[in-house]
Amino acid sequence: MNWLQRWVPHPLFAGFLLLLWLLMNEFSFAHLLLGAVLAVVISRVTQPFWPEHSKVKHPGKLLRYLGRLLMDILKSNLIVARRIVFYSRQLEPGFFTYPLTLTDDFAVTILASTISLTPGTVSAHYDREGRCLLIHCLHLEDEVALIKDIREHYEKPLQEIFDD
Numbered sequence: 380m381n382w383l384q385r386w387v388p389h390p391l392f393a394g395f396l397l398l399l400w401l402l403m404n405e406f407s408f409a410h411l412l413l414g415a416v417l418a419v420v421i422s423r424v425t426q427p428f429w430p431e432h433s434k435v436k437h438p439g440k441l442l443r444y445l446g447r448l449l450m451d452i453l454k455s456n457l458i459v460a461r462r463i464v465f466y467s468r469q470l471e472p473g474f475f476t477y478p479l480t481l482t483d484d485f486a487v488t489i490l491a492s493t494i495s496l497t498p499g500t501v502s503a504h505y506d507r508e509g510r511c512l513l514i515h516c517l518h519l520e521d522e523v524a525l526i527k528d529i530r531e532h533y534e535k536p537l538q539e540i541f542d543d
Contacts, residue, residue, distance in 0.1 A: 386419065388426045393418040433485035436542040444536045448493055451532070455498040462499075462518055473519035474503065477512040477526055479534070486537045487512075493533050 387393045400414030435441055462470060481487050491502035494514055504513035516525065 387422050389422045389429065392425075393422040396421055430484055433483050433541055435540055437540050440536060440540045444533075444540060447532065447536070448496070451497055459498040459517060470518050471520065472515065472517055473522075474513055474515050475519060475522045475525070477514050477529060479510045479512060480530070481534060481537060483541050486541045490529075490533055490537055494529065 384390075396418040397411075397414045400417065401410060404410045404414070479487060479490075481490060487505065491505060491512055494500050494502045494512070499517040501515045502512050503515050505511075506513070519525070
């Protein structure tokens with residue numbers, strides 16, 4: 380274990396926390412220092428709660444996944460806003476069960492987070508034994524098409540990224 384891992388057991392997490400801190404506050408040396416200290420402390424304090432490490436096998440595919448996710452979030456924001464403003468009486472909200480093919484817990488967590496980050500859908504429950512997610516959708520027109528869309532756009536790329 381090198382010195383960085385001893386001091387900062389989860390450097391990406393700490394870096395993300397520092398970046399988030401700087402984005403939420405004005406940029407000054409004091410905020411940079413306080414954010415760095417908080418990031419290191421939070422990273423060390425939460426270390427026992429982290430699951431086994433999942434290795435990203437294909438970083439390039441991860442970047443493509445993040446780009447795709449960003450575009451889908453932007454597109455979904457527009458679709459949800461339009462549906463709420465113009466067609467709110469015609470919405471058909473509903474729950475559906477999404478059968479998982481992922482076996483890596485971290486990849487499942489990323490998939491559930493991705494679904495919740497995308498406007499109009501929320502991951503409501505993860506059934507570990509049944510290997511499925513319960514998902515709520517603001518407007519559920521075609522469950523089969525939505526399952527296919529999630530599998531093609533999110534789950535398959537996650538399998539490739541983590542070589543599941």
